[in-house]
Amino acid sequence: xxxxxxxxxxxxxxxxxxxxxxxxxxxxxxxxxxxxxxxxxxxxxxxxxxxxxxxxxxxxxxxxxxxxxxxxxxxxxxxxxxxxxxxxxxxxxxxxxxxxxxxxxxxxxxxxxxxxxxxxxxxxxxxxxxxxxxxxxxxxxxxxxxxxxxxxxxxxxxxxxxxxxxxxxxxxxxxxxxxxxxxxxxxxxxxxxxxxxxxxxxxxxxxxxxxxxxxxxxxxxxxxxxxxxxxxxxxxxxxxxxxxxxxxxxxxxxxxxxxxxxxxxxxxxxxxxxxxxxxxxxxxxxxxxxxxxxxxxx
Amino acid sequence: xxxxxxxxxxxxxxxxxxxxxxxxxxxxxxxxxxxxxxxxxxxxxxxxxxxxxxxxxxxxxxxxxxxxxxxxxxxxxxxxxxxxxxxxxxxxxxxxxxxxxxxxxxxxxxxxxxxxxxxxxxxxxxxxxxxxxxxxxxxxxxxxxxxxxxxxxxxxxxxxxxxxxxxxxxxxxxxxxxxxxxxxxxxxxxxxxxxxxxxxxxxxxxxxxxxxxxxxxxxxxxxxxxx
Numbered sequence: 270x271x272x273x274x275x276x277x278x279x280x281x282x283x284x285x286x287x288x289x290x291x292x293x294x295x296x297x298x299x300x301x302x303x304x305x306x307x308x309x310x311x312x313x314x315x316x317x318x319x320x321x322x323x324x325x326x327x328x329x330x331x332x333x334x335x336x337x338x339x340x341x342x343x344x345x346x347x348x349x350x351x352x353x354x355x356x357x358x359x360x361x362x363x364x365x366x367x368x369x370x371x372x373x374x375x376x377x378x379x380x381x382x383x384x385x386x387x388x389x390x391x392x393x394x395x396x397x398x399x400x401x402x403x404x405x406x407x408x409x410x411x412x413x414x415x416x417x418x419x420x421x422x423x424x425x426x427x428x429x430x431x432x433x434x435x436x437x438x439x440x441x442x443x444x445x446x447x448x449x450x451x452x453x454x455x456x457x458x459x460x461x462x463x464x465x466x467x468x469x470x471x472x473x474x475x476x477x478x479x480x481x482x483x484x485x486x487x488x489x490x491x492x493x494x495x496x497x498x499x500x501x502x503x504x505x506x507x508x509x510x511x512x513x514x515x516x517x518x519x520x521x522x523x524x525x526x527x528x529x530x531x532x533x534x535x536x537x538x539x540x541x542x543x544x545x546x547x548x549x550x551x552x553x554x555x556x557x558x559x560x561x562x563x564x565x566x567x
Numbered sequence: 568x569x570x571x572x573x574x575x576x577x578x579x580x581x582x583x584x585x586x587x588x589x590x591x592x593x594x595x596x597x598x599x600x601x602x603x604x605x606x607x608x609x610x611x612x613x614x615x616x617x618x619x620x621x622x623x624x625x626x627x628x629x630x631x632x633x634x635x636x637x638x639x640x641x642x643x644x645x646x647x648x649x650x651x652x653x654x655x656x657x658x659x660x661x662x663x664x665x666x667x668x669x670x671x672x673x674x675x676x677x678x679x680x681x682x683x684x685x686x687x688x689x690x691x692x693x694x695x696x697x698x699x700x701x702x703x704x705x706x707x708x709x710x711x712x713x714x715x716x717x718x719x720x721x722x723x724x725x726x727x728x729x730x731x732x733x734x735x736x737x738x739x740x741x742x743x744x745x746x747x748x749x750x751x752x753x754x755x756x757x758x759x760x761x762x763x764x765x766x767x768x769x770x771x772x773x774x775x776x777x778x779x780x781x782x783x784x785x786x787x788x789x790x791x792x793x794x
Contacts, residue, residue, distance in 0.1 A: 521682075524663065539625055540625060542604075554623075555661070
């Protein structure tokens with residue numbers, strides 16, 4: 270099964286409440302995916318600096334002196350803000366790749382959840398309510414965000430198998446469904462030099478979109494071509510630095526409901542996830558068409 | 568009229584209360600408030616009662632209905648009126664996938680659009696959709712009538728048995744073994760009756776009829792490419 274929620278704000282006054290709204294939507298989708306939960310949240314562009322979200326199973330050990338160690342390795346000032354098993358490393362723009370390479374040496378057991386100017390990803394194994402509380406998700410603000418509750422099918426219930434997946438700067442993807450040709454695409458994409466770190470099918474979907482965009486496609490074009498190249502069932506919701514997109518496979522058996530008002534565009538695997546959004550009764554509510562790309566930009 | 572607050576009093580209580588009307592009807596008219604997209608609202612009813620749901624529902628609303636009339640003042644999730652036996656289900660908004668799947672009887676009216684697989688494997692139900700229907704609708708439909716006032720998506724009536732399909736607008740494509748057929752006077756009568764009962768002002772003469780070419784009833788190796 271799996272549950273997806275997404276919220277793209279048009280009304281700036283809602284931005285401080287993004288985390289709270291998204292968390293409530295996420296928890297409503299618990300019975301679609303009680304194994305693990307995650308959220309990608311796009312905050313304000315911090316102007317001049319980039320962010321790495323890192324996760325560690327030995328956070329006390331790995332995060333200790335990490336900012337200083339990384340700062341020394343790349344010769345820049347680095348700040349660290351810890352949030353449970355995750356931490357946000359703020360580094361100067363243009364230094365992301367260098368920092369990632371240095372991290373592999375400095376803390377080999379640590380995982381990079383996301384990299385970019387605006388994105389932060391928090392995900393862990395456990396019930397969505399527990400995961401949300403752990404990271405205090407409801408206190409986070411931002412411009413748009415995507416959440417996922419997982420009922421695992423294609424790979425193990427682990428932190429690295431949880432969604433969202435991020436395979437490119439400020440990009441993320443969540444998925445309801447299962448891809449059947451992910452092994453051959455994983456091999457092909459890794460040969461092409463795309464970073465893939467798990468055996469999960471969804472990460473291959475995310476990496477596919479990253480690869481297409483590296484080759485010059487817009488996100489819209491990358492989503493269009495995914496309909497032909499990826500085999501299996503999928504409802505994808507993707508996030509970029511300033512945008513939010515949705516695509517479903519041509520069979521479209523994985524559910525999806527969207528709502529739009531002057532204040533927001535919202536996505537839910539079920540209408541239940543949307544019922545407490547402001548103005549939902551008057552919102553335009555519809556089911557996205559199969560094999561059709563939807564996209565909103567700030 | 569008895570009102571039931573689903574949010575406050577829970578789904579199990581609602582369905583057991585409504586199902587208990589099958590032994591003796593104590594109240595003809597029921598209203599469900601705060602459905603908030605919940606699943607399985609008004610399922611398994613077996614009494615001639617009227618149930619109004621004030622809002623949108625999730626999966627399987629009014630499933631397995633017998634005798635009751637269920638009116639949803641909102642949209643419904645997947646599988647509305649699945650396996651309905653008799654009675655009536657009216658949806659004011661849209662319906663998600665497989666509306667009226669496998670239903671044996673009764674009338675399902677969707678005043679908005681229905682998405683994919685509407686009437687899949689229908690076995691005698693009458694379905695009237697005021698708007699459009701999605702792809703793979705009436706797949707393996709066995710009996711009953713599907714009336715669509717708007718357009719139909721891809722692969723309408725694939726591997727159809729003896730259900731009759733009437734579409735007023737365009738059909739994106741027909742499924743295997745589904746063909747257009749003549750509209751005869753008896754079909755105009757069927758349409759007149761169903762459109763009136765579905766409160767739809769479309770004219771019966773505007774519809775085209777589709778049915779089974781009956782070429783896939785028995786396996787024939789020459790048809791292998793059609794599967």
